[in-house]
Amino acid sequence: MTDAAHTTAAQGFILALDQGTTSSRALVFDRAGRVVAMAQRELPQSYPQPGWVEHDALHIWTDTLACMHEVLLRAALKPADIAAIGITNQRETVVLWDRATGTPLAPAIVWQDRRTADACARLRADGHEAFVRGRTGLVLDPYFSASKIAWLLDHVPGARSRAERGELACGTMDSWLAWQLTGGRRHITDLTNASRTQLLDIRSGRWDDDLLALFGVPRALLPEVLPSAGLLADTDPALFGRAIPLTGIAGDQQAALYGQGCSAAGLAKNTYGTGCFMLMHTGRQVIASTHGLLATCAAQTSAHIEYALEGSVFVTGALVQWLRDGLGLIARSADIEALAASVPDSGGVTVVPAFTGLGAPHWSAEARGALYGLTRGTTRAHIARAALEAIALQTLDVMRAMEADAGAPLRALKVDGGGTANALLMQMQADLLDCPVQVAPTAETTSLGAALLAARGCGLDMTLPDSGGRSFQPQDRTLAAALLPRWQRAVSATMQMAAH
Ligand SMILES: Nc1ncnc2c1ncn2[C@@H]1O[C@H](COP(=O)(O)OP(=O)(O)O)[C@@H](O)[C@H]1O
Numbered sequence: 001m002t003d004a005a006h007t008t009a010a011q012g013f014i015l016a017l018d019q020g021t022t023s024s025r026a027l028v029f030d031r032a033g034r035v036v037a038m039a040q041r042e043l044p045q046s047y048p049q050p051g052w053v054e055h056d057a058l059h060i061w062t063d064t065l066a067c068m069h070e071v072l073l074r075a076a077l078k079p080a081d082i083a084a085i086g087i088t089n090q091r092e093t094v095v096l097w098d099r100a101t102g103t104p105l106a107p108a109i110v111w112q113d114r115r116t117a118d119a120c121a122r123l124r125a126d127g128h129e130a131f132v133r134g135r136t137g138l139v140l141d142p143y144f145s146a147s148k149i150a151w152l153l154d155h156v157p158g159a160r161s162r163a164e165r166g167e168l169a170c171g172t173m174d175s176w177l178a179w180q181l182t183g184g185r186r187h188i189t190d191l192t193n194a195s196r197t198q199l200l201d202i203r204s205g206r207w208d209d210d211l212l213a214l215f216g217v218p219r220a221l222l223p224e225v226l227p228s229a230g231l232l233a234d235t236d237p238a239l240f241g242r243a244i245p246l247t248g249i250a251g252d253q254q255a256a257l258y259g260q261g262c263s264a265a266g267l268a269k270n271t272y273g274t275g276c277f278m279l280m281h282t283g284r285q286v287i288a289s290t291h292g293l294l295a296t297c298a299a300q301t302s303a304h305i306e307y308a309l310e311g312s313v314f315v316t317g318a319l320v321q322w323l324r325d326g327l328g329l330i331a332r333s334a335d336i337e338a339l340a341a342s343v344p345d346s347g348g349v350t351v352v353p354a355f356t357g358l359g360a361p362h363w364s365a366e367a368r369g370a371l372y373g374l375t376r377g378t379t380r381a382h383i384a385r386a387a388l389e390a391i392a393l394q395t396l397d398v399m400r401a402m403e404a405d406a407g408a409p410l411r412a413l414k415v416d417g418g419g420t421a422n423a424l425l426m427q428m429q430a431d432l433l434d435c436p437v438q439v440a441p442t443a444e445t446t447s448l449g450a451a452l453l454a455a456r457g458c459g460l461d462m463t464l465p466d467s468g469g470r471s472f473q474p475q476d477r478t479l480a481a482a483l484l485p486r487w488q489r490a491v492s493a494t495m496q497m498a499a500h
């Protein structure tokens with residue numbers, strides 16, 4: 001047991017850090033799984049070249065630290081009231097830093113970034129796809145960290161030789177935050193985050209020498225891989241006047257799976273955030289998808305590794321943001337619902353939001369977004385409605401692939417994330433999937449998952465809040481027949497454009 005764990009926290013609150021694509025947050029949970037307070041900072045996005053997406057890792061750390069102090073103030077709690085910290089984070093995004101100074105050598109490369117599409121295509125052309133997929137459960141795509149790490153080593157002057165000498169560290173956001181929280185004493189990650197790097201053998205749970213050689217990543221760069229719950233590290237006492245144990249870490253989608261109570265084979269959730277991520281727990285079995293999905297590690301809470309099937313859709317909520325910020329079609333994200341509801345259908349408009357390529361189940365790194373079916377009669381409302389349809393249709397594609405891989409239909413889908421506030425979208429989703437869509441009782445399912453893991457890791461009892469979220473039943477069973485043929489033609493036309 002760590003020193004900090006011996007210091008019994010007075011009331012047993014859990015502090016969850018949710019470092020997402022668009023914001024960094026800190027939330028305090030009580031033992032009943034309720035949010036006591038939250039602090040949040042929006043995260044600036046940087047698009048320095050077409051297809052590139054970067055974050056400032058130092059900014060992420062200072063925001064996170066500020067949120068931690070602010071949430072304690074808001075909750076009127078002292079550090080001594082916090083039993084443990086849990087981290088959940090945007091996955092795959094990587095940062096490279098100097099071990100001596102803790103300074104990043106370059107902007108973090110975000111999961112949406114496509115700059116390594118050519119490098120991945122070359123590995124595919126050289127016949128490495130089946131090997132990589134077999135060992136990691138992942139397709140060869142710039143989405144994952146390995147090709148991004150190699151890019152940093154090849155483009156930051158001196159980085160490769162310094163990495164080989166052990167002077168540099170690399171990691172996903174959990175690893176970066178854990179490094180900072182421990183005052184640079186611990187370089188760690190958890191199994192779920194490690195499984196998204198494309199450098200992990202998901203069956204052994206260890207970094208894999210063949211993968212390291214293939215991508216050209218020195219082992220000395222990488223963090224120690226730990227379970228998702230347990231006494232993982234202690235924070236630097238200089239930060240909060242005492243060491244607080246860090247007892248939970250999981251990538252945000254695996255944390256949401258855990259926070260939704262999907263910890264047994266066959267249970268699935270879909271999170272509507274920047275993208276959509278549908279995960280189905282598959283117990284101790286790796287299901288090698290034959291329908292364009294990923295096999296990935298679920299949160300590890302015991303000695304056994306457990307797995308999930310995942311369908312990652314890159315652009316869903318980000319499409320709503322683009323309509324708001326890029327086109328100025330709406331003033332606030334929430335306004336899309338009323339605008340889309342003002343027309344009975346999308347008037348023949350189809351949006352394929354391949355802004356950063358297409359993820360599951362199509363996997364086209366080169367595809368770019370497209371708008372089809374415009375006429376002189378097309379209005380803002382038609383485009384808004386087509387955008388919501390595109391979110392729901394992408395989820396339908398993933399759901400069908402998941403059912404085909406699992407060999408059984410999903411009877412209901414648990415959902416969470418920012419987009420679930422949109423009742424029209426949720427109803428479209430239930431209609432298209434032809435199954436009930438159950439919205440999580442708390443909007444903070446991802447953070448709750450991290451808090452539950454941290455509670456488990458420090459031996460604190462925390463209950464999963466009961467149901468109470470809204471449920472949407474299928475009503476219009478004709479919607480899939482009305483939209484699907486046009487959608488499928490639009491997706492294949494978009495992919496064909498990319499092929500030329
Ligand atoms: N009413 C709404 N309808 C559709 N999308 C929405 C709505 N409100 C928020 N969103 C989208 O949800 C996303 C934010 O959700 P969140 O779960 O916080 O995402 P992330 O963790 O990816 O940052 C944004 O992309 C936003 O555009």
Ligand SMILES: O=P(O)(O)OC[C@H](O)CO
Nearest residue numbers: 020021090091111273274
């Ligand atoms: O931060 P989010 O919610 O956009 O999630 C990002 C995913 O983890 C990317 O794989």
